[in-house]
Amino acid sequence: MSPSEAVITINLEEETKNGDDEGFKLVSYKKRNHNRRPSPIKDVEVLLNDVSADCLCINEHWLVPNELYSITIKNYQMVSGFSRSVMTHGGVSIYIKEPLSSVSLNLENLSIKKHCEVTGILLDIHDMQLVTVYRTPDGDFDQFFSAMVKAFKKLDVDKPLIITGDFNVHFGKRDIRALELCNFFRSFNLRKSVRFNTLGNNCLDNVFTNIDCSLLTSEPVDLTHTSDHKGILFKCQVARTNFKTRINYRPITDVGLSTLCNTMSSLDFDIIDNMSLNVDLRFQLFIDSINDAIKFSFPEKSRLLGHDKSPRVVNWFDGNLRDMRERLRFLVSLHKRDPILVPKEMLSDYRKRYRHAIKNAKIKSNDDFIMNSR
Template sequence: MTKSSSCSKQIKSNLLPFNIMYHNVQSLTNKLQDLEIILCSDLNVDVICITEHWLEDPQIETLKIPGFSLVSSFCRSYYKHGGIAIFAKQDLRYKAIQTYPELNKEKVFEMAAVELTDIQLVIITMYRSPDANTEEFQCKFDMMLSIVEPKKKKIIWGDFNIDFLKSSNYKDELLYMTKSFNLMPTENTQTRITRHSKTESDQIFIQENFSPYSSEAVKIGYSDHEAVLLSLELCSEKISPIKITECRDFSDSNIAKFCNILSRETWDEVFNETDVNRMFDNFHGSYEYYFDIVFTLKQHKLKPTRNKSWITKHIKISSARKRVLHSYKKQNNISSEMQNYIKEYSKIYYKVINDTKKKELYFGKAANDLIQSNFQNTNMHYIENYKSPMGVYVSQGDPQSELILAMSSLKYHIVEPLKHIVNHSFSTSTFPNRLKIAKVTHLHKKGATDNVNNSRPVAQLSGSSKIFEKLFYNKLLEFVNKNSLLSNHQHGFRQSSSTTTAVSSQIYNWHSSEWELQDALHQGHPVI
């Protein structure tokens, strides 16, 4: 093998496919389930470009596609339907591109754009209604190419509502204009197929000197338009770098080992100290030292979690079957018997999905011919966590049984030093400084990920602080109740009291006043 061929093979091995899917969905809300199932298939889509989502701004901002973030969108304000949305995988970094008011015009020229910063690629999605003025659209298209990131690589998707398979003056003018910006069309396949026509109104424009790519039509099965999948070959270091997480093994043997170590600890450094802060720091230091020894942090690669629990293998098979039936119905004149079969198939299909999403298990008789699912529980010993002064916080999901067992077993070995610290804390009116520190996590809401205003801060306190707070609350409540310091009309934040008791008490008072008034009137007393 020559040196040049070896280098070429090495460069090719560092390339990975980066897939972008475009689709004219014609109402995203009622197609969301089907879209989620398709995304869980073997397509491995990184970016989704959608036209005609038919949603308003508040609706598109709250719509969630698992594993994806809304990065750019356009919604109509005056006319119905239309709209653009671009979704990207959550691990991709991007920068929102300003949408110019002079460009976007409902029906005529609708666009949304985003720049993927890691791969330095601008993605623009466009839509033009069939009855829109072609000259005005072309003028805005020309303006957009001139002012929106003119020096960066671009991919332009859109439903232009023009048949690129047929010759026309408008088509020639459009292709001539895009060629002047070094853009060329990539699609020459039919993307809208009905019983009466086969057209190509959806088109992708890409720069001539772009990296290797391929495109194909994807049969969606729930829209008049087929989806288009564009696959690029990009450097693997720029695409979704491998994520490493640190986990601890909470197996039964490790829990028993940890309890054994704590049972032999004398806690002299805690009992011999008089300052509450140093007392708790000593306790925390010993506890943390043993914790790190037994429950050692181990690095693990995170695998992409594309599949949702309700999207089973058999639901995917049924989805593919439904898409085939939809395409057959769309392209052929079918009998009434076949129409009823497809209608009944779709009805059962969506019923199975809805029941499976609710219960995550479905064995109904109506679905036996459609889905046969086997469910198997798995026992996970590794839990993603971060450390706290009193052990572990579980960052995602519910605590596993191993972790619950670990904490319940530990209480017999740490209750004495904790009791000593709490008593000194109460007697000296000192709360340990270490427990005043919170872990603040920024949860991304929408928009650019590098803008802090697009995140919601969530503060998580140490588990040990909850112990102090609960004990102090119990003592304070005992003192208040013993000395009757709270009014009987205080219904909030008290045991056996609630808004229900408050309403009941008020109704009783009203009735009591009414009875007293009636007695006064019967006895002839003057009523003022």
């Protein structure tokens, strides 16, 4: 399995209470009925209590902004939502059960009325991202994908991610738009989890996630009294975690050191001699200038740390190859700045030497593995 296809397991053992071994529970709910205006949103309280849901994702709630933020659901708090201020109907929102803690991902700013109405949150204790989406039956697909691409730039696909909503495509049928939608989410390693019909003989609603499918269940919820769609009860079972932690760091490289020298040489430190300023202020400005130069020269990067069941250790990539790689990057940087100082032929020659060294290192590593396995 390639890294892009790796599924994610999550640890909910510390968060489960009262002997509940079913882990995280989410209800996807469409608050609309063709036959009448939607009844008060509190109608869903009974359902939430019955299934002990941790989260409620509502798509098409039909509420205007002042109603959305004034209506409450007992034992739940609304964390994020979107409402139409001009056109009626539509809208999305997410509620979480108290005392769970979460923050908004501010995705609602990307919403395009009718075409892609979206909102999302990040649960603190689960480190899980929840997103709910609504697209009208006549919504423009190009605008939908455009908004979702921008949304994914704010999401971390290496973390547990659940996207639920009414997409108004026919899943499980020969619907080219449904296929395009599934392929789009699949490119981010998200798979659909709903296999039953949600409106008559059609499946228009779904839940996409990157969590291991063996830990999940999705089942229909009868909402005849409040909606023409069936709800979705999504459960994520408790599992041992192999989820990785992301750390930030600033690697010290030859390119960075060269950039730092150039940056420091161009700094103006005349402010140190400015006697009209307090000595503490002058010192702080001096330190800030150095810190800014370091941050500029050594950009921050991030990586994942964790314990996989079968870690992939690259034994052949030793310190000598790392030094050659950094030297090659340095030469590439110098060539871009001054092709005369580092001509193309010199760069090409060193690149060949680097590739040859990698080839020899791999051969030696494989030979050593075979010899040691006897």
